Amino acid sequence: MSQGGIRNSRILSVARHVPDLVVTNNDLAGRMETTDEWIQQRTGIKQRHFSGDDVGAADLGAVAATEALKRAGVRAEQIGLVIFCTLSPDYDMPSSACVLQARMGLSGMPAFDVRNQCSGFIYGLATADAYIKNGTCDYVLLVGGEIHSTGIELTTRGREVGVIFGDGAGALVIGPSDDRTRGILSTHLHADGKFAEMLWLESPGSRERPRLTEEMITNARIFPKMKGREVFRHAVTRFPEVIREALDTNGLTVADIDLLIPHQANQRISQMVAMGLELPEEKLFTNIERYGNTTAASIPIALSEALEAGRVRDGSLLCLAAFGAGFTWASALIRW
């Protein structure tokens, strides 16, 4: 919940950037035992974008962020805080937020990473909201960026995870709104670490001795693993639950939602969530068929497309929701 503070925060601009290379399901079928039909039926994905060598999450993020600043009419030196949401950072350490600063020539303002996987973007949004509400910052640059293509195993052994993910970035400039009925109305963040190993990347990790070994590399322990059925089962419960929590907090109902942008995890999950909520399909935004799952970048990429398509207008009630590794899940209600 987020009712305190002296003013609201609102999204001033959104931009996205994905690498040029498009990888279709048929391209993947040339590298592993899978088919276009199988991938589409299970996930709704037709293609995804992959980056080239020496391109990191912060490089994609910097392009999107530069465009978002331009669209908001906000100068880089007005940014009071940079939050970067990712699970595929440029380097092991330091944060991709610092690398983003370097790519954009920024310095001085605090910059940190939020590492909350598929829910990372809404965790970052909630954090940005608090800084603006309190008047600590006027403008926050919130970026979600992922390079998954170098962290998945594009072979038959790794296909369950490998076919799902794509590269991309989205960026928002968030600023103040004196109108307390507009902007971010509330955010709701959850986790349940009991299920941490249902969708995870085990190595390297500080609980190992040593943290990284040749065996981990050879035995593919440096690639993420997923128990797909468990993820699906929890997702279709937690998504509606956290959306209803947001609506209840604001005294609103499903009928008040103008557009639901779920984290683009899987088309089947999104459809089941909409059906369970009795939300008409035209109020559900999906673009997973063209991007795959871009984790922390999926909501800002989707939001930028929804705006361009005219599906979010002045006064629209927008609901963002996410579920993923952790498990973590989250929602936000926004009056545009």
Added chain:
Amino acid sequence: MRTALQGLSHNLAPLADIAGVRRPIAPTGGASDMALPAARSALTQAGLTADAVDFIIFATMTPDVTFPGAACFFQHKLECGTIGALDVRGQCAGFLFGLSVADQFIRAGTYRRVLLVAAEVISPGLDYSEGGARVARLFGDGGAVAVLGPTSGDAGVRSVVIHSDGRQYDRFWCEYPSSRQHPVRMTLENFAQRVHFPTLDFDVVRDFGLATLPAVIDEALGKAGVARDGIDHFVIAHVFPEVADRVAEQMGIASRFSNPSREFGHLAAASVPVSLSTSIAAGKVGPGAKVCLAACGAGFAWGAAVVQL
């Protein structure tokens, strides 16, 4: 309304000889395991049980696994239901970054009772070869947990300021695994090249600390409206203990400051809260004392806070 420190406790790994020095080294377990005993005793101090916690913020650069974050593992082990569990990366200044975020959430009314965790298990990721010992011997393993909540009184977080400058991110870093490398972010060849160990440019890291720490301490003091003389105790954390010593001398506060890197080795995000917790436990500072906490490290990221206990 401001944010009060309602409990603070720490956990240091048992001492061991490593790379020619004696350091707290965790024989087993990850960052969440390091934090767990500290969380239980910080909650006891605050007179609270785990179910009273609204939100968890975990600052670490050495999470249990690559993902999900250490906060999720910690949340489950502490049995905190389904409250939010945020992982932040502010490297060596991670505690101050987490304190800033916690303070914002509490002041905005988003959350009322936040557990701020700063814990690191760095030792399993260091290079103990002859060539790596110069870096390996700098670090140690430890964690601390702060219980934070709103207060209408004078005590609590009087100021917290944080900064970053990523333009020299590769002067104190761990390059691999790197999502930038195609086709795979970590290979056996990378492993053989030892690029998965942290490295530092000693001169640049030292000079950056010397330049920024006095300024950020004065900035936090100015924002809190407290003079240097009004502070009972300072904690200054930098990977090189000599840097903290020189800053304290230069600022005329050497008689009332703690240097965690000298005491424990550099605990990264955990340095500042472990040091403050040990000073409280030793009776060096007590209720009502005004403390100033500062850290500067990888990123570069740095910050300072003034807190009244």
